[in-house]
Amino acid sequence: MSAKPKIAFYEFTSCEGCQLTVVDSLQLYPELLEAVDIVRFREAMSEMGDDYAIAFIEGSCSRPSDEAPIKAIREKAALVVALGACAHLGGINTIRNRHDLGEVRRFVYGDKAEWYDTYPARPISAVIKVDAAIPGCPIDRHEFVRTVKRLLQGRAPELPDHPLCVECKLKENVCLYLRGTTCLGPIVRAGCDAICPTYGDSCEGCRGLVPNPNIEHLKEVLTEHGLSVDQTLAKMTQFLTYQVMEMEAAGHGDPQPAH
Amino acid sequence: MNPMIIPKAALDDWVRLLRSSYRVVAPRPLHGQHVFGEVGSASEFDLGYPTSVLPPKKYLFPAREDLLKFRTDAQQVEATIDGPRTVVLGVHTCDMHAMQLLDRVMATGYSDQHYLAHRNKTTLVSVECLKPCTAGSFCKSMGTLSTPEVFDLHLTDLGDAYAAEVGSDRGAALLPGLKAARPFADKDTARLNRVMSEKWPRFPLRLEFDVTELPSLLSTSYDSELWKELGERCLACAMCTNVCPTCYCFNVMDEVDLTLKSGKRLREWDSCQLDKFATVAGGHNFRTARAARQRHRFFRKGKYQTDAFGLLGCVGCGRCAEACLVHITPVDTFNELYRRQHQPAAATPQGG
Numbered sequence: 001m002s003a004k005p006k007i008a009f010y011e012f013t014s015c016e017g018c019q020l021t022v023v024d025s026l027q028l029y030p031e032l033l034e035a036v037d038i039v040r041f042r043e044a045m046s047e048m049g050d051d052y053a054i055a056f057i058e059g060s061c062s063r064p065s066d067e068a069p070i071k072a073i074r075e076k077a078a079l080v081v082a083l084g085a086c087a088h089l090g091g092i093n094t095i096r097n098r099h100d101l102g103e104v105r106r107f108v109y110g111d112k113a114e115w116y117d118t119y120p121a122r123p124i125s126a127v128i129k130v131d132a133a134i135p136g137c138p139i140d141r142h143e144f145v146r147t148v149k150r151l152l153q154g155r156a157p158e159l160p161d162h163p164l165c166v167e168c169k170l171k172e173n174v175c176l177y178l179r180g181t182t183c184l185g186p187i188v189r190a191g192c193d194a195i196c197p198t199y200g201d202s203c204e205g206c207r208g209l210v211p212n213p214n215i216e217h218l219k220e221v222l223t224e225h226g227l228s229v230d231q232t233l234a235k236m237t238q239f240l241t242y243q244v245m246e247m248e249a250a251g252h253g254d255p256q257p258a259h
Numbered sequence: 260m261n262p263m264i265i266p267k268a269a270l271d272d273w274v275r276l277l278r279s280s281y282r283v284v285a286p287r288p289l290h291g292q293h294v295f296g297e298v299g300s301a302s303e304f305d306l307g308y309p310t311s312v313l314p315p316k317k318y319l320f321p322a323r324e325d326l327l328k329f330r331t332d333a334q335q336v337e338a339t340i341d342g343p344r345t346v347v348l349g350v351h352t353c354d355m356h357a358m359q360l361l362d363r364v365m366a367t368g369y370s371d372q373h374y375l376a377h378r379n380k381t382t383l384v385s386v387e388c389l390k391p392c393t394a395g396s397f398c399k400s401m402g403t404l405s406t407p408e409v410f411d412l413h414l415t416d417l418g419d420a421y422a423a424e425v426g427s428d429r430g431a432a433l434l435p436g437l438k439a440a441r442p443f444a445d446k447d448t449a450r451l452n453r454v455m456s457e458k459w460p461r462f463p464l465r466l467e468f469d470v471t472e473l474p475s476l477l478s479t480s481y482d483s484e485l486w487k488e489l490g491e492r493c494l495a496c497a498m499c500t501n502v503c504p505t506c507y508c509f510n511v512m513d514e515v516d517l518t519l520k521s522g523k524r525l526r527e528w529d530s531c532q533l534d535k536f537a538t539v540a541g542g543h544n545f546r547t548a549r550a551a552r553q554r555h556r557f558f559r560k561g562k563y564q565t566d567a568f569g570l571l572g573c574v575g576c577g578r579c580a581e582a583c584l585v586h587i588t589p590v591d592t593f594n595e596l597y598r599r600q601h602q603p604a605a606a607t608p609q610g611g
């Protein structure tokens with residue numbers, strides 16, 4: 001590779017935590033800065049170039065006015081990477097998609113509700129074609145670096161498509177179901193090294209669903225372990241709303257638990 | 260060599276002594292379960308443990324392991340075969356049977372240098388089970404409730420002491436230096452005989468047929484409807500295979516450094532229960548349905564290994580039964596296949 005590829009970071013509806021994790025990755029792997037040329041990165045620099053080959057987009061598309069800038073990035077960049085759960089899945093912003101948006105706006109913005117043009121939140125891939133995604137809320141530092149390496153090698157980044165339970169068992173964690181709680185691990189895409197179960201917390205699914213999740217039977221498992229219909233729905237809603245609603249629209253994945 | 264007696268009070272001295280020459284690993288309690296890990300004293304582990312989350316197989320065939328290092332600029336490749344001399348304390352007899360199978364598999368055909376290197380550096384101290392470990396276990400039905408010949412040292416709990424039977428030079432090498440160890444006396448033989456005869460009735464026979472019938476039962480069950488029923492429930496989480504002491508499938512991958520000039524090749528446990536396992540070059544997947552994958556798994560456990568290596572692929576440890584969130588178990592599966600063949604009219608869907 002001759003010239004160093006220029007990369008840029010953009011943010012839409014998000015907390016910028018994934019970009020902060022990028023800063024963290026750069027501290028962990030300073031060699032990365034020798035391999036690429038960062039031209040726009042609000043978290044770490046004030047200059048703003050707009051000549052770039054790889055664009056990382058953080059955040060979901062949550063307003064009609066987001067669409068034009070997202071499309072403009074696609075026009076310019078050779079490669080677009082969705083960075084983090086909001087960009088990859090719509091993230092927690094999509095929780096509102098199951099509610100009346102007028103009500104949500106009034107709840108959040110009070111008497112200023114009319115000023116905001118929000119609509120159901122969507123992942124970036126619902127607006128433009130994305131070439132790769134780095135899942136997670138926030139992203140995993142090592143996965144970020146792995147993805148950049150593959151892009152530099154000219155190879156398409158690959159996400160693990162097995163469930164979290166695989167990583168969890170390979171680390172020999174005691175399953176949370178045996179510790180009296182519940183977990184979405186069997187239907188969630190691995191890649192975070194099962195960090196939440198490793199620290200005793202259930203997986204909430206921030207990396208999204210595996211390609212063929214058996215949601216129906218996981219719901220039975222959740223019911224058997226004492227979750228009510230509402231609790232199960234809430235668990236499936238935090239990060240998975242967009243994916244689950246898409247499955248429902250396609251006629252799979254009844255949102256109500258099996259019992 | 261005659262059996263020896265190791266008083267329990269000397270266990271701590273023994274561990275400290277072993278640690279001067281070996282890494283010592285044993286079942287350590289963790290959140291109500293047990294996990295094999297390095298120990299420094301007798302208070303850190305429990306040889307009366309029920310079962311471990313992962314089998315001690317992980318010391319011979321680690322979940323993730325470097326295979327070689329390479330440089331692409333200099334065309335260099337160097338194998339990474341390394342590991343400490345290890346004593347595994349407290350291997351149950353079912354897991355010993357699993358290692359016997361792995362020993363055959365890994366040495367047959369293309370021999371696995373990494374496995375064999377770990378095996379050569381590992382001393383296995385097995386321990387006799389005196390009561391069933393979990394509700395999911397069925398070792399007595401599988402014939403794995405006594406240790407196979409591959410042990411180095413075999414312990415039986417006599418109350419205040421362990422009877423230690425030596426199975427190899429490697430096992431014998433663990434005892435010199437432990438002053439409290441003494442040869443068996445007549446009263447020890449009587450005690451050992453009593454413990455051994457009292458233990459057997461405590462174990463239920465859980466298969467409803469003789470295990471020697473298992474391979475032929477499977478042969479005639481290939482088209483059973485049961486596979487579809489299991490496939491509907493199965494979450495494809497692969498816990499059953501990842502906790503299994505006889506599973507040995509792995510995936511190989513390369514990781515390059517940021518310079519893109521050097522890197523390493525490593526392997527990681529893989530599972531036939533995962534979507535992509537049977538995907539071959541070109542993208543074709545010849546086992547997409549979870550039903551077909553469940554069938555494959557149980558055929559591996561109850562037939563294919565016997566055909567290929569003369570040993571059963573399931574040792575009845577029950578780990579998969581305890582791990583499976585939708586209650587798919589070998590005992591229920593094998594018994595249900597048997598019932599459907601022998602009383603087809605009365606067949607019921609497998610209970611959950």
Ligand code: SF4
Binds near residue numbers: 184203
């Ligand atoms: S804790 Fe969660 S991720 Fe881990 S094995 Fe259990 S269900 Fe799977």
Ligand code: SF4
Binds near residue numbers: 136137189197204
């Ligand atoms: S364990 Fe689940 S919630 Fe936690 S980081 Fe991983 S995918 Fe996200």
Ligand code: SF4
Binds near residue numbers: 496497499582587
């Ligand atoms: S543990 Fe159970 S649910 Fe998971 S893959 Fe195995 S049989 Fe299926």
Ligand code: SF4
Binds near residue numbers: 499502505579580
């Ligand atoms: S199939 Fe299940 S019971 Fe049999 S050896 Fe494997 S984990 Fe143990």
Ligand code: SF4
Binds near residue numbers: 352353391393404577
């Ligand atoms: S399955 Fe049997 S042999 Fe294995 S640990 Fe349990 S009781 Fe012991």
